Amino acid sequence: MKKVYSRPKSLKRNHFHYCPGCGHSIIHRVMTELIDEMDLQDKAIGIPPPGCSVFAYHYFDVDMAESAHGRGAAVATGIKRAYPEAIVFTYQGDGDLAAIGTAETIHAANRGEKITAIFINNAVYGMTGGQMAPTTLSDQKTTTTPYGRDVKLEGYPIRMSEILALLKGAVYIERTAVNSPTNIRRTKKAIRKAFQSQIDNLGFSLVEILSPCPTNWRMNPLESWQWIDKEMTREFPLGVIKDITGEKNAD
Amino acid sequence: MTGNSAVGEAAIRAGCQGYFGYPITPQNELTEYMAAHLSRRRGCSFVQAESEIAAINMVYGASLAGVRAMTSSSSPGISLKQEGISYLAACELPAVIVNMSRGGPGLGSISAAQSDYFQATRGGGHGDYRCIVLAPSSVQELADLTHRAFDLADRYQIPVIILGDGMLGQMMEPVEFKHEAPEEPPVRSNALRGAKGRPSRIIKTFTSKPTELEELNWSLFRRYQLIKKEETTCETFLVEDAELIVVAFGIAARIAKGAIKNARTAGLRVGMLRPVTLWPFPAEAVREFAKRTKYFLVFEMNMGQMVEDVRLALEGKGEVFFYGRPGGVIPTPSEVLRVISRHYYQEGLR
Ligand SMILES: Cc1ncc(C[n+]2csc(CCOP(=O)(O)OP(=O)(O)O)c2C)c(N)n1
Numbered sequence: 001m002k003k004v005y006s007r008p009k010s011l012k013r014n015h016f017h018y019c020p021g022c023g024h025s026i027i028h029r030v031m032t033e034l035i036d037e038m039d040l041q042d043k044a045i046g047i048p049p050p051g052c053s054v055f056a057y058h059y060f061d062v063d064m065a066e067s068a069h070g071r072g073a074a075v076a077t078g079i080k081r082a083y084p085e086a087i088v089f090t091y092q093g094d095g096d097l098a099a100i101g102t103a104e105t106i107h108a109a110n111r112g113e114k115i116t117a118i119f120i121n122n123a124v125y126g127m128t129g130g131q132m133a134p135t136t137l138s139d140q141k142t143t144t145t146p147y148g149r150d151v152k153l154e155g156y157p158i159r160m161s162e163i164l165a166l167l168k169g170a171v172y173i174e175r176t177a178v179n180s181p182t183n184i185r186r187t188k189k190a191i192r193k194a195f196q197s198q199i200d201n202l203g204f205s206l207v208e209i210l211s212p213c214p215t216n217w218r219m220n221p222l223e224s225w226q227w228i229d230k231e232m233t234r235e236f237p238l239g240v241i242k243d244i245t246g247e248k249n250a251d
Numbered sequence: 252m253t254g255n256s257a258v259g260e261a262a263i264r265a266g267c268q269g270y271f272g273y274p275i276t277p278q279n280e281l282t283e284y285m286a287a288h289l290s291r292r293r294g295c296s297f298v299q300a301e302s303e304i305a306a307i308n309m310v311y312g313a314s315l316a317g318v319r320a321m322t323s324s325s326s327p328g329i330s331l332k333q334e335g336i337s338y339l340a341a342c343e344l345p346a347v348i349v350n351m352s353r354g355g356p357g358l359g360s361i362s363a364a365q366s367d368y369f370q371a372t373r374g375g376g377h378g379d380y381r382c383i384v385l386a387p388s389s390v391q392e393l394a395d396l397t398h399r400a401f402d403l404a405d406r407y408q409i410p411v412i413i414l415g416d417g418m419l420g421q422m423m424e425p426v427e428f429k430h431e432a433p434e435e436p437p438v439r440s441n442a443l444r445g446a447k448g449r450p451s452r453i454i455k456t457f458t459s460k461p462t463e464l465e466e467l468n469w470s471l472f473r474r475y476q477l478i479k480k481e482e483t484t485c486e487t488f489l490v491e492d493a494e495l496i497v498v499a500f501g502i503a504a505r506i507a508k509g510a511i512k513n514a515r516t517a518g519l520r521v522g523m524l525r526p527v528t529l530w531p532f533p534a535e536a537v538r539e540f541a542k543r544t545k546y547f548l549v550f551e552m553n554m555g556q557m558v559e560d561v562r563l564a565l566e567g568k569g570e571v572f573f574y575g576r577p578g579g580v581i582p583t584p585s586e587v588l589r590v591i592s593r594h595y596y597q598e599g600l601r
């Protein structure tokens with residue numbers, strides 16, 4: 001009988017600690033499949049953040065190091081500059097990448113660091129219990145916006161990918177989601193392109209993934225998948241935001 | 252050569268392969284030296300970071316990848332680096348951090364000061380950790396201690412701070428470099444370079460088990476005990492017959508030396524103990540002197556920080572006087588001589 005599905009080699013044999021229906025585990029799965037398919041297990045260095053994915057190193061069977069909150073892009077810069085042969089990726093939440101780590105992210109992108117950021121947008125601070133994130137939708141209720149996000153006081157959901165796309169050092173930016181088999185396949189394709197642009201030494205790449213957090217959204221997994229389609233994608237439209245990989249030569 | 256440039260050259264000769272900095276006076280010549288000289292070397296990188304926070308995290312990254320890495324700044328910037336230094340200490344990663352300190356608190360002044368002694372010697376960031384702290388008092392010593400800093404960082408897998416000041420950084424003195432830059436700087440054996448031919452590695456501290464973290468703290472402290480035993484250093488000056496011992500570090504020791512020479516000409520039996528390692532502090536040496544003399548004058552360019560370590564070391568056995576000028580004021584040797592003479596005669600020393 002033909003085996004059609006098995007655990008990726010670079011996914012450790014540990015049970016995920018994530019909540020049922022959480023997007024993190026799907027994304028880990030997709031990424032480790034890619035690490036196998038692209039033969040990156042012995043070259044990859046991953047930087048997980050403080051956040052729900054802080055224990056990502058329990059699952060990814062590649063070299064990994066903890067980063068301080070939001071500093072992933074700077075840490076990745078240091079690694080890549082010291083050892084350019086590595087394929088370096090950060091794995092960051094929306095609080096991590098788009099609030100406390102905004103400066104590090106923008107400047108790493110602007111320098112065209114040859115690193116890949118995997119940006120998990122779940123519109124809340126998951127690990128700390130569901131507070132407002134920079135990406136929280138307007139009127140969305142969180143523990144620190146109990147009456148809904150009031151954009152006049154709390155600002156607007158930030159479109160980090162669009163901001164980063166303005167920077168010349170960024171070569172590949174796509175927004176995907178993991179709320180349907182089709183979208184999961186697209187996510188995998190996007191991360192493959194992002195990793196490939198790094199392998200080709202082209203510049204900074206980022207994949208923003210709309211990812212369900214049923215626990216803090218107070219929904220069941222199915223509702224959270226639907227909420228991504230109905231609400232989140234209106235603010236954060238899916239698709240390739242920037243791709244200049246075809247125009248750029250490796251430098 | 253200026254002190255700042257001497258640190259840069261010494262770092263390159265020590266095999267530093269990554270420098271990450273953010274401009275701040277009075278240490279810009281060091282960043283500029285690395286931009287001119289390190290960036291051109293094969294396998295080396297220089298990045299002018301977007302902030303001190305980014306710079307120290309780049310150092311963390313480069314250190315993870317196994318190369319010798321450094322950053323430099325001055326007081327306000329060193330405050331921003333504390334988060335990263337705490338992570339370096341926790342993850343047992345070597346790094347060299349230079350603080351050409353200036354007057355504080357706040358934006359303060361750009362003139363030399365020693366008000367970051369507590370911050371440097373007590374860890375500085377969150378958590379229970381220490382950094383080795385080296386305090387040079389000449390341009391030559393800046394160069395020598397830069398080399399030693401890289402060696403200590405590697406030997407003990409610990410961040411090492413060079414605590415200079417704005418005056419040392421900017422003054423010009425002849426300097427001799429004792430080492431040539433290595434052709435192929437070595438890569439630390441436990442570096443993250445991809446899991447090729449070995450199991451994957453994790454560098455982290457976060458844990459849901461407090462006992463695991465407790466064990467990390469214990470293991471750090473066992474290493475700190477070893478460092479205390481092996482690496483504590485100080486310099487003494489005219490102490491053999493001294494009735495009064497001046498304790499001073501860095502540029503203040505340089506000023507005190509001038510004062511002590513003049514005091515000797517005037518017939519006062521005064522000597523000096525200069526801690527070279529501020530952490531570990533040479534407490535044993537201080538206690539030894541207390542067997543011979545009772546009187547200590549601590550002189551610092553701050554409101555009294557190292558004086559606490561002197562008092563702790565003496566365990567109540569000596570008489571400790573303090574003289575300090577904070578805020579970036581640089582006292583003259585004659586000012587210090589007046590203080591020495593006053594205490595000398597007040598106590599009826601001969
Ligand atoms: C300097 C600092 N501030 C705050 C925290 C607490 N903290 C840990 S994770 C986190 C945010 C998590 O949200 P996000 O980045 O969106 O990731 P998620 O948990 O949703 O995956 C915060 C604020 C911290 N670890 N360090």
Ligand code: SF4
Pocket residue numbers: 017018019021022023024052122126127212213214215216
């Ligand atoms: S809190 Fe949200 S993001 Fe965190 S593990 Fe649970 S579902 Fe996932």
